[in-house]
Amino acid sequence: MSYEANDQWEETLNAYLEGRGLRADAEDLLMRLHLSPDDRDQIERSLRLTDELTLTLREAQPPAGAQERLVDGLAAHMNSESGAMDPGVVNRLLGQSPAPRRATPLPDVMAAEESPDVPGKE
């Protein structure tokens, strides 16, 4: 296969994976091009993976009324003593006095078995 053909199938597949191209175009790759077994396998595996991902992720549908309960719970928390907000935070986040940029930490919810993501160290 020529470099151009290889480049073309990767671009078409990536376009689908990134949501800027159609799945049908990625499927058509298997019909239109003379692919090496490895290339064909790569395309088939990618399509199968995205199918499984989509089916798995879309299984998670919030229960009826979840949004209302969430908003109510958040409002109750905001009105409680532990939900009191520092005016300095208000001004900084709404653009009155921006803070110098630094890495945004997570509050203390880090699970013991997990390590935090470090930018640039994936």
Added chain:
Amino acid sequence: MASVVELRQWFERKVVENQRLFYAIAYQILGDAHEAEDAVQASVCKGWSSLGELNDPSAVVGWVARITRHTAIDLRRKRRERATDDEELAALDPGAHDVPLAEQADEREVMRRLIAQLPDNQAIVITLRFYEGLDGPAIARRLGMTDNAVRVRLHRGLERLEQLLRNRVTRKAGT
């Protein structure tokens, strides 16, 4: 002068607009609707109380999503600690590489366990892409990232999932 009311409205709007994402993130880890809902509730409250630690308001969605993921992981760990039955323990442990996944395990549950092994930012980007159906630039806007950062996380996450699936097939073939 900005007011607390404005900040509340801003944060509530972000929560409502992204509650499906937060729920999906929690469900991936917990696999239980009620626990996922509890995790999201706890996470948005933690997010509000910790807003002083957020430096870039445009990153608030990804930040709350990460809080949600870690809250869910903590809940799952506590659930595991409560479990006394060995079989239940094995079934709840997505990271147990030395314990073969039960043959009868549902394929989607297996995929959830694999997603749970991804780094936060890869799992969140993949969820926005394949759960919400967003494209790269839309994900970038949602998370306050560059398009390229989203692209890198998406492809690394997909590559990692493929590798985890291959490892699983190899493990199964070896047993």
